[in-house]
Structure formats: C-alpha cells, structure tokens
Amino acid sequence: MNLSVRHSLQYSYNSPVALQPHTLYLYPRSYPHQRVIDYQLLIDPFPSKIVKNVDAEGNVQQVVYFYNGPVSYLTVTASMTLLSETINVFDFVLFPFGSKNFPFLYDNRIHKYLLPYLNRGDVTGNVEQFARKIANEVNWGTVPFLVELCKYIFENFSYSHRAYGSAMHPDDTLRNSTGTCRDFARLYMACCRSLGIAARFVSGYLYGNPQQAHELHAWVEVYLPGAGWRGFDPTEGKVIGNNHISLGTSADFDQLAPVMGSFKGYANSSLFTNVTIEMTA
Numbered sequence: 001m002n003l004s005v006r007h008s009l010q011y012s013y014n015s016p017v018a019l020q021p022h023t024l025y026l027y028p029r030s031y032p033h034q035r036v037i038d039y040q041l042l043i044d045p046f047p048s049k050i051v052k053n054v055d056a057e058g059n060v061q062q063v064v065y066f067y068n069g070p071v072s073y074l075t076v077t078a079s080m081t082l083l084s085e086t087i088n089v090f091d092f093v094l095f096p097f098g099s100k101n102f103p104f105l106y107d108n109r110i111h112k113y114l115l116p117y118l119n120r121g122d123v124t125g126n127v128e129q130f131a132r133k134i135a136n137e138v139n140w141g142t143v144p145f146l147v148e149l150c151k152y153i154f155e156n157f158s159y160s161h162r163a164y165g166s167a168m169h170p171d172d173t174l175r176n177s178t179g180t181c182r183d184f185a186r187l188y189m190a191c192c193r194s195l196g197i198a199a200r201f202v203s204g205y206l207y208g209n210p211q212q213a214h215e216l217h218a219w220v221e222v223y224l225p226g227a228g229w230r231g232f233d234p235t236e237g238k239v240i241g242n243n244h245i246s247l248g249t250s251a252d253f254d255q256l257a258p259v260m261g262s263f264k265g266y267a268n269s270s271l272f273t274n275v276t277i278e279m280t281a
Contacts, residue, residue: 003084005205006077011073023061028080042079092224134152151237153234198223
C-alpha cells in the first residue's frame with residue numbers, strides 16, 4: 001500500500017523576531033519494506049538555505065537558515081508518500097541461536113556500536129524489578145519477553161493525551177500506570193536496557209489508529225542478534241508492521257522533535273500542528 005502524510009507546523013510570534021537556524025526531522029527513514037516515493041517540504045517565510053545532512057545516528061536532518069529579517073510567523077509543511085509493503089514481523093532468525101533466551105552477550109564487534117543504546121541512565125530498581133517479573137513469566141525467552149512487555153503496557157496502562165513536554169521518567173509512568181506514547185516508549189526502553197537488550201526511541205507516524213491520527217507517534221526498536229533493529233509499540237501492544245513511518249531513531253528520548261530552533265527577539269510564541277495520514281493505494 002501507499003501511505004501519504006501531510007504534517008504542518010505553524011509558529012506565531014506576538015512581536016517580530018529574527019529566526020536562527022532550525023533543524024528539521026521531517027524526512028522518513030527507509031526500511032527494507034518501506035521507501036519514500038514522493039516528498040515535498042514547504043517553508044514560509046522562504047529560507048535562505050536548506051542543508052540536507054545525515055546525523056550521527058543515521059537520520060536525515062534538514063538544517064534551515066534564514067537571513068530575511070524579522071518575521072511574525074513560521075510555517076513548515078512536509079508532504080510525503082511512501083510505499084509500505086506487507087511484512088511478516090516474525091520472519092527472522094536469532095543468531096547465535098543461544099540468543100533466543102536472555103540475558104545474552106552481543107558480539108564484541110557489534111557491542112561497541114550499541115553502547116549508547118544500552119545506557120542505564122533511566123534504569124531504577126523499580127524498572128528492573130518490573131522487567132524481571134515479565135521475563136520470569138515467559139521463562140526469559142527473548143522474543144516472548146519483548147512481545148509480552150509490549151502487551152502488558154497496552155493492557156494495564158491507560159493512555160493520556162499530552163501534546164507537549166518531555167517524556168515522563170519511567171518510574172513515574174510505572175507508578176501511575178498511565179502516560180502518552182512517548183512515556184510508554186521511554187519505559188519500554190528502560191525495561192529492555194535493564195536486562196541488557198539494546199533499545200532506541202523512535203518518532204514518526206502511525207496509520208490506522210484514530211487516537212494517533214493527527215499527531216506524532218513514538219515507539220521503540222530493539223537490536224536482536226541476527227535480526228537487527230526490530231520495532232515494538234507498547235501504546236498499540238503490537239510488533240511493528242507496515243503501518244508505522246519512522247522519522248528518526250535515537251538513543252535519547254528527547255532529541256527527535258520535528259522542528260528544533262530558536263529566535264532572537266522578545267516575543268511569546270504559539271504553535272499549531274496537524275498531521276493527516278491516508279492510504280492512497
């Protein structure tokens with residue numbers, strides 16, 4: 001199928017400001033089952049220059065420069081169409097075969113690249129105890145743990161809408177049993193890392209869920225020996241198939257805002273965003 005997305009962000013300033021360089025994460029990552037077939041980026045006021053980069057974690061990064069004087073607004077609209085093929089989400093082999101159970105050790109050649117995704121900064125005693133409880137229930141099977149953890153959060157935590165702000169600390173999400181998609185993703189990452197499984201935060205879009213239809217979505221990818229990065233969505237309680245579109249992945253949960261930048265001047269700003277996603281074929 002083809003998925004078409006239109007994502008608009010409209011910033012308003014109550015006094016004229018000078019826009020500083022802005023970094024955009026609004027270009028989808030490619031996967032074996034998914035690729036971009038059309039992309040347009042419209043920015044008003046018209047920028048002086050756009051530089052397209054690949055950042056340190058492999059995401060497409062568009063850096064926008066403005067030299068056109070004070071402005072009272074900024075509008076960014078990204079329109080894209082992707083070919084997203086149906087996949088068997090469990091069509092992989094864990095190798096070495098011993099990694100079908102965990103804890104396991106990553107090969108030394110791979111481990112050095114995964115260190116940022118194994119960081120235990122969010123791991124607390126409560127988080128690790130929760131993760132071990134889930135692991136014990138599935139006899140420490142690697143894939144069963146990842147699936148059950150996803151399912152458990154979906155079935156036992158309530159979703160709460162919070163448009164802005166950073167993801168809550170995993171301890172808070174665990175204690176309150178409620179959160180947004182980014183809160184659930186941060187908790188899922190911490191649980192995986194607490195037991196030695198590399199995990200990273202993913203920001204993007206989800207087609208097919210009215211609750212997520214008009215905003216960004218967040219989920220997690222874990223690195224499995226022999227299978228590479230595989231996605232899990234604790235908000236949906238599912239393994240990632242072909243309904244998710246990734247804009248970026250990071251070892252950190254707070255580095256993938258679609259538009260990041262600043263301005264010079266004294267003004268208050270407001271932001272209106274809208275996302276529409278539809279299947280076009």
